[in-house]
Amino acid sequence: MPTDLSIQCNSDVFPFNPGRIKTLSNWLLKQCGAADYTVSILFVDDKKIRRLNVQYRNKNQPTNVLSFPSGEDADRSLLSIPVRELGDIVISADTAYRESIEYGQSFYDRIAWLLTHGMLHLLGYDHEKSSEHAKKMFDKEKLLLTRLQFYRKKMMTKLAINVDHVATIRQARGISEPDPVSAAAICELAGASGIVVHLREDRRHMQDRDVFLMRETIKTKLNFEMGANKEIIKIALDLKPDIITLVPENRQELTTEGGLDIVSQKKKIAKVIEKMTRNNIPVSIFCDPDSKQLKAAKDAGATFVELHTGTYSDAADEKAREHEYRLLVSAAEIACQLGLRVYAGHGLDYQNTGPIAALDTIEELSIGHAIIARAVFTGLDQAVREMLDIINRAALSI
Numbered sequence: 001m002p003t004d005l006s007i008q009c010n011s012d013v014f015p016f017n018p019g020r021i022k023t024l025s026n027w028l029l030k031q032c033g034a035a036d037y038t039v040s041i042l043f044v045d046d047k048k049i050r051r052l053n054v055q056y057r058n059k060n061q062p063t064n065v066l067s068f069p070s071g072e073d074a075d076r077s078l079l080s081i082p083v084r085e086l087g088d089i090v091i092s093a094d095t096a097y098r099e100s101i102e103y104g105q106s107f108y109d110r111i112a113w114l115l116t117h118g119m120l121h122l123l124g125y126d127h128e129k130s131s132e133h134a135k136k137m138f139d140k141e142k143l144l145l146t147r148l149q150f151y152r153k154k155m156m157t158k159l160a161i162n163v164d165h166v167a168t169i170r171q172a173r174g175i176s177e178p179d180p181v182s183a184a185a186i187c188e189l190a191g192a193s194g195i196v197v198h199l200r201e202d203r204r205h206m207q208d209r210d211v212f213l214m215r216e217t218i219k220t221k222l223n224f225e226m227g228a229n230k231e232i233i234k235i236a237l238d239l240k241p242d243i244i245t246l247v248p249e250n251r252q253e254l255t256t257e258g259g260l261d262i263v264s265q266k267k268k269i270a271k272v273i274e275k276m277t278r279n280n281i282p283v284s285i286f287c288d289p290d291s292k293q294l295k296a297a298k299d300a301g302a303t304f305v306e307l308h309t310g311t312y313s314d315a316a317d318e319k320a321r322e323h324e325y326r327l328l329v330s331a332a333e334i335a336c337q338l339g340l341r342v343y344a345g346h347g348l349d350y351q352n353t354g355p356i357a358a359l360d361t362i363e364e365l366s367i368g369h370a371i372i373a374r375a376v377f378t379g380l381d382q383a384v385r386e387m388l389d390i391i392n393r394a395a396l397s398i
């Protein structure tokens, strides 16, 4: 365990999230080239930090953070530390909280700054030595905090919700309820970053009225899934969704069965992409985790690919799932290297989404059935929030 965390103050008063603090500390260790070193972090109150400040720095006042490098010599390089222990960082939660209010930061952001500052001290940086040392330390601090901002934004995998399944229930009765347009609004209010609809040629679930109404009401992002056929292309151009996703469509299928075979119809797909691009509509292609298909998607001009997670989700046992997971991990990396932006979806549920959401190569997940199925019992708002919770925890666990 690289980070040992101890909270010795009243943790009810402050919004502590030990998992998040440890993740942050481990991330800092990694960024500083010290991933295989341990560090001990201690949260105390003002009374305790004042005592330490008197004892070690002869200053009779509380302070925000104190660092105690292991070994005698604080002025050292990593290589000269004999044991793989950097030392202790002591943070006053009282002062951190006061400062967060004073500087208009969240408590967690203040902790992030203090932890970074304390960690750099453990690594031999010292702003009190000279102005040159101070500059070196503050430059490094700024770099780490900027990287952290970027990392945290990037890490937050987004959730787009496919509301076709609501339309499927409605169509079973052939009446007007439940309305997928209302479902989309509830998903957005619960925190979804986008809504996905598939207007099939056979109009099995979504109807034209649904997608045009959603174009008016959706506040986040409308992702229009479609087969590459003439009628639907015309509708997409009228609709002007925020993005389209090209999928294979087969009359007999219960749901989309696999990625589009881009290799065998690259020219046709490239033409559709060109048309959409001329109309400022970015294109994603639903794609199996296969490097040839990814390369073809790039050649055809796609901006995004959505990796098909159906085989991973349907895997018969752990071994098969592990195999499918590895294919997805490597496909997402290949896609990123090709300059494609990566989404993923199909068959994801409350059990199997975590490992996919933890991949920093994947920006967004498209999930439908599992959320709508749970919503029958818990309500849609709750079902969306529970999935978001899984996704956010996974992203923070890296």
Ligand code: PXP
Residues within 6 Å of the ligand: 162, 164, 198, 225, 245, 247, 255, 256, 286, 306, 345, 346, 347, 348, 366, 367, 368, 369, 370
């Ligand atoms: N992505 C695509 C391309 C799909 O066709 C579907 C299913 O409509 C999904 C994601 C969502 O899959 P599920 O409903 O299994 O979550």
